[in-house]
Amino acid sequence: MEKLNPFVVAQRQLDRCAEILNLEDCVRCLLRVPMREIQVAIPVRMDNGKIEVFQGFRVQYNDARGPTKGGIRFHPEETIDTVRALAAWMTWKCSLMDIPLGGAKGGVICDPKKMSKRELELLSRAYIDRIWEFIGPEKDIPAPDVYTNSQIMAWMMDEYSKIVGKNQFGVITGKPVCLGGSLGRGDATARGAMYAVREAAKVFNIDLSKARFAIQGYGNAGYFAAFLAKELFGSKIVAVSDTRGGIYNEKGLDPEAIRLHKAKTGSVVNFPDAEPITNEQLLELEVEVLAPSAIENVITERNASKMKAKIIAELANGPTTPEADEILYKNNIHIIPDFLCNGGGVTVSYFEMIQNFCLDCWPEKAVHEKLDAKMVMAYHAVLETSKSYKINMRESAYVVAVNRVVEAMKLRGWI
Numbered sequence: 001m002e003k004l005n006p007f008v009v010a011q012r013q014l015d016r017c018a019e020i021l022n023l024e025d026c027v028r029c030l031l032r033v034p035m036r037e038i039q040v041a042i043p044v045r046m047d048n049g050k051i052e053v054f055q056g057f058r059v060q061y062n063d064a065r066g067p068t069k070g071g072i073r074f075h076p077e078e079t080i081d082t083v084r085a086l087a088a089w090m091t092w093k094c095s096l097m098d099i100p101l102g103g104a105k106g107g108v109i110c111d112p113k114k115m116s117k118r119e120l121e122l123l124s125r126a127y128i129d130r131i132w133e134f135i136g137p138e139k140d141i142p143a144p145d146v147y148t149n150s151q152i153m154a155w156m157m158d159e160y161s162k163i164v165g166k167n168q169f170g171v172i173t174g175k176p177v178c179l180g181g182s183l184g185r186g187d188a189t190a191r192g193a194m195y196a197v198r199e200a201a202k203v204f205n206i207d208l209s210k211a212r213f214a215i216q217g218y219g220n221a222g223y224f225a226a227f228l229a230k231e232l233f234g235s236k237i238v239a240v241s242d243t244r245g246g247i248y249n250e251k252g253l254d255p256e257a258i259r260l261h262k263a264k265t266g267s268v269v270n271f272p273d274a275e276p277i278t279n280e281q282l283l284e285l286e287v288e289v290l291a292p293s294a295i296e297n298v299i300t301e302r303n304a305s306k307m308k309a310k311i312i313a314e315l316a317n318g319p320t321t322p323e324a325d326e327i328l329y330k331n332n333i334h335i336i337p338d339f340l341c342n343g344g345g346v347t348v349s350y351f352e353m354i355q356n357f358c359l360d361c362w363p364e365k366a367v368h369e370k371l372d373a374k375m376v377m378a379y380h381a382v383l384e385t386s387k388s389y390k391i392n393m394r395e396s397a398y399v400v401a402v403n404r405v406v407e408a409m410k411l412r413g414w415i
Contacts, residue, residue, distance in 0.1 A: 004297045007082070007085040009296075009297070014088070014398065016322070016398070017395060018031070018402075020389060020399055021403065021406075027406055027415050031405070034060065034088075035063065036134070037059050037060075037084075038057065038058040038059075039056070040058075042054040047118065055108070056127050056130060057083045058104065059106070060134070061102065063102035064412060065102055066101045066102055067102065067137075067139055068104035069104060069140070069141050069143070069350070070086065070106065070142065071142065071144055073107040073145040074108050074152075076110065084105075085317075086317060089338065089339050090339075091103025091405065093339035093342075093343050093346055093401070094346060096340055097343045097350075098374070101141075105145075112148075113147075124155040125158075132159075132160055136168070136171055137168060141170070142171075151176070154179055156171075157175060169356050170356035173349035174352070180352070180356050182348055182349075182351055183361070184371070186220075187227075188345050188347065189224070189315060190221050190222075191344055193336070194232055194233075195371070195372050198233070199375075199379045199380065200379070208233035208288075210236075211289055212237075213236065214239040216241050216282050216293060219242075221316075222240065222291070223255060225291050226253075227256065235288075236252040237252060239285055240282075241268060241277070244267040245269045245276060245279070246279055246281070247271045247274035248275045248285075249273060249275065258271055283298065283299065283303060286308040287308070287309050288311060289311045289312075290313070291312075296319055297319065298316075298320075299312070299320040300320075304331075305327055309333060311333075313336045314338040315341060319338065320335065320338075320394075328392075334393065340397050347371055383396070385399050
């Protein structure tokens with residue numbers, strides 16, 4: 001099966017929103033493409049003494065509502081179109097969460113699993129050396145993403161601070177707490193998703209204490225989703241998976257024990273007291289909540305009609321294609337779309353920015369309470385718009401988010 005171009009998917013989703021809102025052609029054209037793209041060559045002297053040149057990107061999609069914000073990915077299969085799509089989705093995500101930021105994304109084509117700590121540090125600092133003029137606390141604020149972490153953010157922040165000649169902790173979020181990071185950031189994406197699931201369960205009269213969860217992808221978001229579903233609601237985790245395969249137990253699985261097993265063996269497969277299951281089979285399980293938490297385009301027109309979940313909580317970016325959206329909507333499966341469902345990460349990153357500006361550090365309870373309020377507001381704004389326009393939840397999320405961006409562009413005199 002040919003892999004879908006994520007940016008084409010993002011543009012198609014936007015086009016559908018433009019039709020619903022009857023946007024002018026000039027507005028649609030401006031929203032369909034990034035306002036700025038930076039591509040850089042990054043030379044790094046590797047441990048073997050040879051210099052390797054890496055290709056890096058930074059896409060700043062739209063800053064009508066404020067400075068751009070978005071993660072940096074280190075991945076061997078990174079592409080400019082993936083970065084464009086993620087920057088677009090970040091724009092709509094920030095708008096939907098009603099935080100005063102635009103959207104951006106960055107990436108470097110590399111395989112961090114094959115690099116030493118020294119090589120990763122040199123690459124991280126060299127990337128900032130190439131793009132520092134285009135970022136800053138009031139311009140564009142990066143954050144961690146796939147295969148990057150708080151240590152890499154610390155190196156990047158330190159490099160930027162050296163270049164500008166002063167400490168600038170606010171240039172990066174997702175930092176270690178002792179360097180201006182925020183409490184509550186580690187599980188923010190999954191926690192925000194669980195707050196949204198809680199609201200959806202209220203609407204559809206689902207008792208989460210008796211609900212079954214299936215989670216595709218057991219990285220940071222997937223693990224915390226499983227852990228929090230059990231901790232907050234008493235839900236049963238019946239299946240999880242990673243790239244090597246999945247496991248299933250109708251009586252329930254222990255999220256923490258699975259995490260330890262994966263840390264030891266490199267995968268969730270062969271977990272004791274569980275049946276093997278494929279990623280495809282996991283997606284089609286009869287559960288109350290399905291949480292695709294890994295990669296894009298896993299729910300397509302080929303398998304959407306086989307979905308049996310009552311709620312699909314998209315922790316991953318772009319896991320469902322437009323064709324699948326229509327099928328799921330007709331089958332009365334409630335989707336909490338990606339840039340609503342996983343909006344907790346950027347929201348707490350925004351809280352980190354506020355704390356950096358104010359030289360403050362909020363208690364974790366306060367972060368959770370503020371995140372809860374943001375997720376509740378965003379979820380119900382999307383739900384009510386869905387009912388009002390008689391459209392699916394993804395289309396509704398776009399309508400809410402794009403409307404706010406268009407309003408900002410008009411007020412600024414761009415269109």
